[in-house]
Amino acid sequence: MxxxxxxxxxxxxxxxxxxxxxxxxxxxxxxxxxxxxxxxxxxxxxxxxxxxxxxxxxxxxxxxxxxxxxxxxxxxxxxxxxxxxxxxxxxxxxxxxxxxxxxxxxxxxxxxxxxxxxxxxxxxxxxxxxxxxxxxxxxxxxxxxxxxxxxxxxxxxxxxxxxxxxxxxxxxxxxxxxxxxxxxxxxxxxxxxxxxxxxxVREGGNENAIATQLLPLQSIIQFQEKKQESSEDLKTLIQTIRSELIEPVAQQLKQNSQVVRETFLELGSISQNLGNSILTIQNFQQQTLIKLEEFADNLKKVLEPTATEIHKAVSESIRAMETQRAAFEASAETAATTFRNIREELQATLHTQAEIEQQMLQETHARMITIIEKANTAFQQQSTTLQTVGNEASNLIHSAKIELLAGLQEINSMLLSTNQTIQSELEEFQQNYHNSLHDLFYQSVNGIQAQRRAFKESIADVAATFQGIREDWQQVFQACQTQIELLFNATVENRSRRRD
Structure with a gap:
């Protein structure tokens, strides 16, 4: 370092x-x-x-x-x-x-x-x-x-x-x-x-030296004793503060930092899981859209051949009706030609049989009308059949459209329900996490406040102890000062006696 x-x-x-x-x-x-x-x-x-x-x-x-x-x-x-x-x-x-x-x-x-x-x-x-x-x-x-x-x-x-x-x-x-x-x-x-x-040492020099040096020596000794006691008290106070305040606070802070770190890690894992859930939903939506597109393509592929077949059937029916009509017209022309020839031959050869032939012609005409009516009826039936087939095909396409719309609405409802469920779960988790974090921090702050009150009480006790030590020091100082004054007075009296 x-x-x-x-x-x-x-x-x-x-x-x-x-x-x-x-x-x-x-x-x-x-x-x-x-x-x-x-x-x-x-x-x-x-x-x-x-x-x-x-x-x-x-x-x-x-x-x-x-x-x-x-x-x-x-x-x-x-x-x-x-x-x-x-x-x-x-x-x-x-x-x-x-x-x-x-x-x-x-x-x-x-x-x-x-x-x-x-x-x-x-x-x-x-x-x-x-x-x-x-x-x-x-x-x-x-x-x-x-x-x-x-x-x-x-x-x-x-x-x-x-x-x-x-x-x-x-x-x-x-x-x-x-x-x-x-x-x-x-x-x-x-x-x-x-x-x-x-x-x-000269005569009286020892006493003078004692008289002059005793007071500072006593002061030094007293100061050293006070300093030693103060140092011991300060060491005791420092040790007490370290063991009762600093170490518990440091341990509590370490635990709080560990809890905060675990909370952050949990939030990170939750965010990661939430991101994975969102990705899963997005993938599900994409897959759903892909399947819907495939269903639409398949439906288009199914409906296109059906429409082609219906169109082909209608075209074939129209062609058949035109063929029948052409054949009917050809038959009618052929019959008219035959009838004209017969009429000419009958008029030429048999004038007498006009009524019989006229009757036969009327019967033939009635039969032809019946045939035409039957052909017309068959044509109308074919037209009705074709119309029914077209209506059924149209109804089938309409029902397929309705089912497709219903499926899309159901998928949309399912996605909306899933989104609302996820949103409610996220809100519930956020509220639970917020309440847990608030309770944790409130408990931590209560513990620190309790330690703070205990420390204030210990400081008050230490202040009272120091006040008592100060009073003891003042008493010791007064006692030492009294002894020094007595010793000094004794020395002065001794010197006075020797001079006398």
Missing amino acids: GITKFWDIIWDNTPFHWATVIVFLGAVICESYAVWQYFSQSHKIERAIAFLQQFKKGKNPPLSSEILTWLAEHLKINSTGKPEKKGDKFILLNYPIFLERSPRSNLRFITALCTAIGILGTFYGIQEGLQRINLDLTDSQELLAAIKNLLLGMKTAFSTSLMGLGAGTFFTLVLFGCDSLRMRKRDHLIANINQIFTTE
């Missing part, structure tokens, strides 16, 4: 992040200045030790006013103005004060401060995410937006925690390095001082 990616994870550009950065950089600058100041004081002592080593060898190196002042304050000088010796070592009256103090830094509270800022940002992010949630939401889109706002608040919470803990960890490493440098320099100076100096 690169530095840029790591920085993008922990940085969120909030006031808590900037406060952590400002505190961290300010503490690093102050600690660097303290180390530089410690090394400057140590360098002054090293220069004085180097001068005394040269003076001990009989040399007379140059002496600056700064070193001369330090020698006059810390060494025992004889009447000639030279440092006195005790054996091979110079007599040291006043031990360097900064070497008597511990080289540990006074900025160790910065680690706890950065951690506290991170925890404060964590609670702020959680509170910010919870305030954006409306428990009366019913729309799934609004619920998803509320979940997004809650996750943004959780992002702020966790990033501030990472920033505070990271800054505290890095500053702990900085303190370790600086304390190691100061401790190494202090040990080196003490070793050099022990090689060249021997201590001689």
